[in-house]
Amino acid sequence: AQSVTQPDIxxxxxxxxxxxxRCNYSYGATPYLxxxxxxxxxxLQLLLKYFSGDTLVQGIKGFEAEFKRSQSSxxxxxxxVHWSDAAEYFCAVVSGGATNKLIFGTGTxxxxxx
Amino acid sequence: xxxxxxxxxxxxxxxxxQVTLRCSxxxxxxxxxxxxxxxxxxxxxxxxxxxxxxxxxxxxxxRFSGLQFPxxxxxxxxxxxxxxxxxxxxxxxxxxxxxxxxxFGPGTRLTVT
Numbered sequence: 035a036q037s038v039t040q041p042d043i044x045x046x047x048x049x050x051x052x053x054x055x056r057c058n059y060s061y062g063a064t065p066y067l068x069x070x071x072x073x074x075x076x077x078l079q080l081l082l083k084y085f086s087g088d089t090l091v092q093g094i095k096g097f098e099a100e101f102k103r104s105q106s107s108x109x110x111x112x113x114x115v116h117w118s119d120a121a122e123y124f125c126a127v128v129s130g131g132a133t134n135k136l137i138f139g140t141g142t143x144x145x146x147x148x
Numbered sequence: 149x150x151x152x153x154x155x156x157x158x159x160x161x162x163x164x165x166q167v168t169l170r171c172s173x174x175x176x177x178x179x180x181x182x183x184x185x186x187x188x189x190x191x192x193x194x195x196x197x198x199x200x201x202x203x204x205x206x207x208x209x210x211r212f213s214g215l216q217f218p219x220x221x222x223x224x225x226x227x228x229x230x231x232x233x234x235x236x237x238x239x240x241x242x243x244x245x246x247x248x249x250x251x252f253g254p255g256t257r258l259t260v261t
Contacts, residue, residue: 038190066248070252075257076254077238077252077253077254077255078191078238078252079252080249080251080252083249085248124190124191126190128248129193131204132203132204132245132246133181133193133196133203133204133245134242134246134247134248135181135193135196135204135206136181136183136191136193136240136250137193138190138191138192139190140188140189140190141188141189141190
């Protein structure tokens with residue numbers, strides 16, 4: 035069965051520091067992968083997506099992610115974190131089948147220190 | 149272009165009661181999916197509606213039911229509420245059945261006491 039693992043429940047970085055959030059997936063074929071961000075009490079905002087092609091994808095707010103098939107990973111990165119990036123981040127994979135439902139990881143909560 | 153909207157924003161119910169949550173899909177989208185996000189968890193798929201028919205269902209009991217209307221808006225109904233039903237309920241719409249990209253609404257926060 036498809037699954038997504040986000041090994042880091044909580045990460046704290048200093049403002050201006052670089053960031054990498056880890057995501058590992060389990061999926062038999064080429065996956066469709068997403069990163070979403072959720073601010074407190076809010077819905078999900080799409081940061082970026084990977085469907086095929088270039089394995090380094092650019093998203094909004096200066097985020098990027100790299101798809102590595104050999105490692106079954108889709109890690110999210112940002113070179114310089116801003117205080118407004120504090121939020122919860124979710125990695126998701128499309129399940130396939132009739133619904134193409136999203137399967138989410140448990141999320142990584144990012145705190146940004148001044 | 150109007151995005152996905154949900155109502156109400158917040159709701160408090162008592163155990164055993166019934167609740168209806170509403171979702172208006174993004175313009176031009178005929179498929180709606182519902183997800184439950186418990187505190188500290190990622191969203192979990194409840195079911196999907198395509199052209200007024202249930203298209204697929206996750207691991208949720210039958211007391212979770214839904215409807216989709218001709219204008220593609222949707223309702224999520226939960227009967228016999230339990231404390232564990234307390235969660236953020238997210239609606240997502242997509243252009244069609246099988247479309248991989250889904251657009252999420254802001255969610256409805258349900259608290260069951």
